Amino acid sequence: MSLKPLSRPLTLEDAAHLLRRTAFGATDAQIRALAGRDAREVARELLAFDQRLAPDNPFKPQEAATPGAGLQLTRAGWLYELLYGPHPLREVLVLTWSNHFVIGTDKVRNVPMLAAYLALLRRHAATADFTRFTLEVAQSPAMLRYLDNDQNRRGKPNENFSRELLELFTTGLGHYTEEDVREGARALTGWTFEGGRGNQRFLEEPRFVFRAGQHDAGRKTYLGTSGFLGGEDVIRLAATHPATSVFIARKLHRALVADTPDEQAVTASATTFRQTNGNIRAVLEELLASEVFYASRAAIIRSPVAYIVGAVRALGQPKLEAKQILNLAQTAGKMGQLLLQPDTVKGWDGGREWINDSALLLRMQVAAALTLGSKAPQRTEPPSTLALLGTERSPWQAALAGLNAQQRTYLTLISPEFGLA
């Protein structure tokens, strides 16, 4: 079974919807440029991004004076890419993967480690090989450090990574036993990194090493397969397990289709995942050209980062000062989404979890800063309804009659409708 493709050419509202999900939002002109086009063709073009970054990114983590500054600059540098980068879909996916293969700056405080982790997520954002992606994550110093596999030695296993590999990165709960966790940990012994350890060396580049002397080369049984399994075998068995296809498909649907995805549609994407041997690009291309995608409007509560980036992109990407961007990265953190620092290794659950009193208050502050404040970008006309709300007509147009452009934009940014994608 595969997903039914959208048969009509994109309408204006289809195009607005697509860009809300794949670019955090867009201007009226960007939306209009896609109207009338074929959904599959547009999906393919959006997914054909390269690795180019935003020019003139003012944040240079490698020049940081302290580890703490390194983290702040890394965060702000990523937010800059989200706000102004040439490939918003790539960054949507990087954000999604950073919330899947979670690492956290409470433990990972080395600047090159974080840069390498982000570069890895960008390289594999729409990967053709999920197993390869998982393997590279597992061998990244950031992950080795975050889940303690750098300390996993023969005869003295550390189960942290082995457990989360199954529970959170591949099969999900219910598809493995405690014995699999223990055997996986044995197979992953000896995977560690060298360099870049300690507060003094936060700018030194670490690299993956395999220490054969610390590896448990004995027989193991993992997910039903027995043999002299090594780390690569364990990663492959977990990443190609049938349950993994469903687990990953559901993550992608939650990121791009709905907070509560349709399980039949998830199953269809899982089938595509298996038939293509874990080709995420193929899964995404089918998904972004499907009827189910275009039928699912206003079904995702925007995350704090998506809210901020969506506002700035809908406003036509006004230039913000470096200090404002640093502040916005911190504000997203106060709303519950500090980049590279989810509260736990499970990542952010999203959906209604994003919404509470304090987060709503902060949304009001961000909206005010972007529209009403003394440093707010000036404008005479508010962005179009299409750009702000994704619909051609606002459901509460009359309520804003008599207000000026800044005020109308402010109230629209704090409306329930803008909070959704």
Next chain:
Amino acid sequence: MDRREFLKYSALAVAVTSGMPGFLARAAAQASGTKTLVVVQLTGGNDGLNTLIPYSNGAYYAARPSIAIPKKDVLTLTPDLGMHPALKPLMGLWDAGQLAWMENVGYPNPNRSHFASMAIWHTADPTQGQAEGWIGRLAEKIGDPFCASNLGGITPQALRASAFSLPSIDGVDSFQAKLPAGLEGAFEAMLKTPRTGEAAYLGQATRQMLANTRRVQQNVRRYREGARYPEGRFAAALRDAARLIAAGTGQRVLYVSLGGFDTHAGQRAEQDGLLAELAAGLAAFQADLEAQGLADRVIVMGFSEFGRRVAENASAGTDHGKGSVMFALGRGVRGGIHGESPDLEDLADGDIKYRQDFRGIYAEALTRWLGLDAREILRGDFGGPRWIA
């Protein structure tokens, strides 16, 4: 908006979706209680054996050659048990009979996943059949979405209700909605527009937030700090809890979290620091309540989603285990050790076998402290030690 109006508003919001008839009458009776329960969540799986230490037990030292707390450092409580030295700020409460330890607490078929296990503690349901949390159910029973609040940025599942979301207050000072002059009417009109689906949820959440912030700001100026709190988010959240209680904003349950207990490597350094932060924050909170004359009205109950393995791993840390200790403190608490210590020589899969179901500990707080029907909230009959004085 006054309290009556607020309850009427939230009642309407609830009644529409939950169809609970006549709960407004119950609300008037129950929400007026004057006792507060502060729940402290230690996120990440706190190692119970290095918190309440079986220092007379050779098996403890044998299993933990590098991370066991040396006997000479243990804060002796009984001939067999003592506290981690970082908990020293709590010794005064122990001596005053106001600190209780509940030994060996867990639940059937323990789950070693942080998230599955935490969900079990949050829903009070080891089958995880409940999407809403036990405090969410409590709030629905009382019928007041303001009767429980989280102090922090993200609302834990424990405070999720089926019909409404309970407030999360991330800093009392910043908990106010300031709309630029002249926009109130338009904002109101925009919020009133009929909506469906997630937009309706966001609209309702926004209106609720406006009511909640008004309620807090009207009351909170009454507070004068009665103790010096240490630095850090955890202590700041406890200070906000004290402010809300002193201000009489009416919450029956306040929820505070301290994270970082997932000590797979280098446990001594990490857990020592966290327990010190815990103890310093709680000691300041109790001193503040004493100074405010509120200490008779507040107790604290603390838990973690699981303990750690009995044996240390090779990284001088511990992997995920099962049962652990809970604690409670305050004048309303019967101090002492409640329950039996785990048998360290009779393990299941390297873990202690729990003896006390955590729902029995919750039940005591619900019935004997908050005066609520625990059976209804926990959906079952759970017994436990009499840890409320």
